[in-house]
Amino acid sequence: MSIRVTNISKSYGAQKALDQVSFEVKQGEIVGFLGPNGAGKSTMMKILTTYIHPDHGTALVNGFDIDKQAIDVKKSVGYLPEHNPLYLEMYVREYLLFTTRVYNIPKSKIEEVIELTGLTPEAHKKINQLSKGYRQRVGLACALVHDPQVLILDEPTTGLDPNQLVEIRELITTIGKKKTVFLSTHIMQEVEAMCNRVLIINNGTIVADQYLHDLIDKEDQIIIVEFDYRIEEAFLQKLPYASHVKNTHGFVYEITFTTSTDMRPKVFDFAHDNTLKILQLARKNKNLESLFRELTSPPLS
Numbered sequence: 594m595s596i597r598v599t600n601i602s603k604s605y606g607a608q609k610a611l612d613q614v615s616f617e618v619k620q621g622e623i624v625g626f627l628g629p630n631g632a633g634k635s636t637m638m639k640i641l642t643t644y645i646h647p648d649h650g651t652a653l654v655n656g657f658d659i660d661k662q663a664i665d666v667k668k669s670v671g672y673l674p675e676h677n678p679l680y681l682e683m684y685v686r687e688y689l690l691f692t693t694r695v696y697n698i699p700k701s702k703i704e705e706v707i708e709l710t711g712l713t714p715e716a717h718k719k720i721n722q723l724s725k726g727y728r729q730r731v732g733l734a735c736a737l738v739h740d741p742q743v744l745i746l747d748e749p750t751t752g753l754d755p756n757q758l759v760e761i762r763e764l765i766t767t768i769g770k771k772k773t774v775f776l777s778t779h780i781m782q783e784v785e786a787m788c789n790r791v792l793i794i795n796n797g798t799i800v801a802d803q804y805l806h807d808l809i810d811k812e813d814q815i816i817i818v819e820f821d822y823r824i825e826e827a828f829l830q831k832l833p834y835a836s837h838v839k840n841t842h843g844f845v846y847e848i849t850f851t852t853s854t855d856m857r858p859k860v861f862d863f864a865h866d867n868t869l870k871i872l873q874l875a876r877k878n879k880n881l882e883s884l885f886r887e888l889t890s891p892p893l894s
Contacts (some may be wrong), residue, residue, distance in 0.1 A: 594653070595620045595743050595773040596641065600651035603636055610636040611647070612797040620742075623646060623769040625784035626777040628794035629889050634777040635675060637794070641775070642672045655742050668696070671736030671772075675747040677728060681721035685712060685731055688720060689738055696739040703738065710734045710764060725758030733764065744768060745851050746776040750783055762787055781882045791881060795889040815883055816856050819845045819873040820864070832856070832863055837887065844872070849887070 596618035603611040603781065618624050621746045626636050639645045641654055643663040643825065657665040680688055683820050689703045707716050710730045713721055720731055729749060736744060749765065750758050760782075765774060766787050778784060784791055785805060793801035813836070826838040830850055837849040850856045857874055877883070 594618070595622070595655060598637075598641075599654040601637070601640060601647045601652060603633075603640065603647050605646070609797050611640075613650070614794070614799055616799055616802060618773060618775055618791055620770055620773055621769075622790055623766070623774040623776070625788035625789045627779075627781075627784065627791060628773060628777075628884060629819070631865060632794045632889070633797045634794060636820045638672075638674075638721075638745050638775075638777065642670055642745055643667060653869065668739065669742050671739070671741035671744045672747055673729075673732045673736045673744075673746045675751065675777075677732040679720050679728060679731060679735075684719050685716045685723075685734075688731065689734060692706065693733050698739055702740070706734045706738045709737065709768075711760070721842050724757070725752055726754070726760060729753065729757070729761055730764070733761075733768075737768070741772070743773045743775065746774065748777055748779070750778060750780060758783075776785065781880075781885065784880055793885060793888055800888045801884060803884075805881070808884065811816060811872075814850050814853065814856065814858050815877050816848045816860055817841075817845065817873065817875045817877060818848065818860055818864075818871060819843070821870040821872055824869065828867075839887065839890075847883075847887075 600612060600618050601611055601614045614637065624636055640647050640659065641652060643659050643666050646660060654666045655669040657669065659666055689706065690700055693700050693702055694701055707713055710733050712727065712730050712734060715727050720728060723731065750761055753761060762783060765776070768774065769787070788805060790798060790804045791801065797820055817894060821844065823844055825844065826840060829835065829838045829846060832848065834850040834852040835848055836851045839847045841847055848860070855876060860874060861871065
């Protein structure tokens with residue numbers, strides 16, 4: 594097991610950032626860590642990399658205890674924070690040489706990691722001359738130069754243009770073939786493209802832990818229906834196979850059904866039998882974005 598988190602809690606004054614969080618990440622997995630702003634993602638990552646300590650609970654990274662064996666954790670983890678902390682006045686190779694000295698590893702690793710991260714065309718430049726995409730590559734190179742078993746990436750694609758985003762996605766996917774990758778992002782398509790599993794956190798609590806292929810293979814479907822006036826959600830819950838009903842806005846409802854059979858005719862018949870007028874009726878597949886919204890959207894007042 595690469596990461597094992599058990600009942601981790603962390604508060605900042607009266608604000609509880611993490612509340613009894615537990616999960617495991619197996620060796621070789623690429624796991625997406627999702628949640629709205631302030632949900633506790635960065636706090637969890639800082640705890641796993643020993644930058645901050647939890648108030649309660651324990652965590653093991655590569656078998657090392659984050660409190661009792663912090664140095665061993667740091668040696669075995671590569672970390673790219675959300676705000677990539679680079680020495681902009683340094684040259685790329687100079688910065689990576691500095692990093693090898695910190696880890697006390699051979700400088701021969703520099704060329705290996707430059708090639709791995711696709712930095713070769715820009716390796717002769719100062720970091721402040723690089724594009725955002727190449728600066729992210731430098732951050733990844735720094736996180737990889739000591740050959741860690743676990744890579745923890747906090748919002749690694751933030752601020753990248755579409756071309757840079759594809760390049761970094763492909764790089765992370767390649768790295769994930771040999772290492773465990775635990776990454777946070779706000780971009781659902783990135784998780785679906787790179788990850789084989791997703792954890793969703795909301796208000797400091799894990800609300801979903803699911804493999805992507807299970808999400809795709811599920812028979813669940815979502816029907817979007819709009820009426821001409823507000824309907825009680827409990828009333829729509831009476832529909833067969835209805836597992837979840839949510840009023841998204843106005844008189845529009847999303848109804849989740851646990852069946853692959855198209856439920857639009859049933860919704861139409863239900864409305865007719867109960868003298869309800871339908872203004873729109875559509876079906877959409879249940880995907881990561883819909884699951885995320887279902888689990889993290891605040892209730893409408």
